[in-house]
Amino acid sequence: MKTVVVTGGTDGMGAALARHYLRQGDDVTVVGRSQAKFDALVAALTTEGAPSIAERAHFIGADLSLIAESTGVVEQLKERYERIDVLILAASFIRQQRHVTAEGHEASWVLFFVSKYLFVTGLADLLVSADRPVIINTSVPGTKPGAIDFDDLESARTFSFARSNAQQRRANELLGILATRDPKVSYITWGPSRLVKTSFAGNVGPAMRWASALLAPLIGQEPDKAVQPLVALIADPPGGRSAYRGAKRAPLSEGPDDEHDISRLATSVRIADAGN
Numbered sequence: 001m002k003t004v005v006v007t008g009g010t011d012g013m014g015a016a017l018a019r020h021y022l023r024q025g026d027d028v029t030v031v032g033r034s035q036a037k038f039d040a041l042v043a044a045l046t047t048e049g050a051p052s053i054a055e056r057a058h059f060i061g062a063d064l065s066l067i068a069e070s071t072g073v074v075e076q077l078k079e080r081y082e083r084i085d086v087l088i089l090a091a092s093f094i095r096q097q098r099h100v101t102a103e104g105h106e107a108s109w110v111l112f113f114v115s116k117y118l119f120v121t122g123l124a125d126l127l128v129s130a131d132r133p134v135i136i137n138t139s140v141p142g143t144k145p146g147a148i149d150f151d152d153l154e155s156a157r158t159f160s161f162a163r164s165n166a167q168q169r170r171a172n173e174l175l176g177i178l179a180t181r182d183p184k185v186s187y188i189t190w191g192p193s194r195l196v197k198t199s200f201a202g203n204v205g206p207a208m209r210w211a212s213a214l215l216a217p218l219i220g221q222e223p224d225k226a227v228q229p230l231v232a233l234i235a236d237p238p239g240g241r242s243a244y245r246g247a248k249r250a251p252l253s254e255g256p257d258d259e260h261d262i263s264r265l266a267t268s269v270r271i272a273d274a275g276n
C-alpha cells in the first residue's frame, strides 16, 4: 500500500488522483479547505464499493495561502506517516488581482510557491524513506530563466497575473533542484496537454470566467482522463528532475544561475516563515 498526499485533492485533477489511489487500495491524505467536498468524494467511492475507504482516506483542512497553516499540515503529516511515496501538489486558486493575506503576504506567491516549498523540504525525510518517491508539482513548465524578480517576489511594486504566474512557475522548476538532492526522488513539474474541465477555483474577471465556462465544456478533457499520464509517471518515475505536458516530456528551463537562484528563494521562504 502506497502513502499518497494530495494538496488540492478535494476537486479537479487533485480529486481525480485521490480517487484513483483510493480505488487502487492506497492510503491517501487529501489537503484542501472543504471538508464537504472530501466527504462527497469518500461517499461516492463508498457507493462504488471500494473497500475500507474510511480507514484509508484522510482529510486535513487548511488554507495553504497561509504559511502557518502550510507548516501545520507538514507537521501533521510528519506525525501521521513514517514514509510518503507520492506527494502531489495541486492546490490552486487563480487570482487576477494582487491579494494580501492576514499574514501580510501575497496570496498567490504563498499558495503556488512558498507552501509547495514548505511541503517539499519539510517532508524530504519521509519521501526518501520510500522506495521510489515521486513529487508531482502541477505547475506548468516552460518559463524563462529570468522570470523571477528577486527584488519584488510578492509583486508589491507591480502586479500582473502573467508576471506572477511566470514567476511561480519558474520558482517551482527551481524547487526541483532541492527536491532531487537525493537522487532517489523524482520531481516532475507537470501541466495537462490541453484544457481540463475542472472547477477553476479562483477570483477572476468576467473575461477569464466566461472563457473557462464556455471553453471547458467544449474542448476540455475530463479530469480523470487528463491525469492518466501522471498515473503512468508515478507508477514508473523517470528519476531526477523533469517536466511534462500531458505524457510528453518537455525541456527544463535551465540557466547559469539556477543554484544561486534557488538558494535566494530558500532564504526568502526562511525569512517569510520566521516572520509569522
Ligand SMILES: NC(=O)c1ccc[n+]([C@@H]2O[C@H](COP(=O)([O-])OP(=O)(O)OC[C@H]3O[C@@H](n4cnc5c(N)ncnc54)[C@H](OP(=O)(O)O)[C@@H]3O)[C@@H](O)[C@H]2O)c1
Binding pocket: 007, 008, 009, 010, 011, 012, 013, 014, 015, 031, 032, 033, 034, 035, 037, 062, 063, 064, 065, 089, 090, 091, 092, 093, 111, 138, 139, 140, 191, 192, 194, 195, 196, 197, 198, 199, 200, 201, 202
Ligand atoms: N484545469 C486546467 O485546465 C489546468 C491547466 C493548466 C494547469 N492546471 C493546474 O493543475 C492544478 C490543478 O488545477 P485544477 O483546475 O484541477 O484545480 P481546481 O479544480 O480549481 O481545484 C483546486 C483545488 O485546490 C484547492 N484549493 C484552492 N485554494 C486553496 C487553498 N487556499 N488552500 C488549500 N487548498 C486550496 C481546492 O480545494 P477546496 O475547494 O477544498 O478549497 C481544490 O481542491 C493547478 O496547479 C492548476 O494550475 C490546470
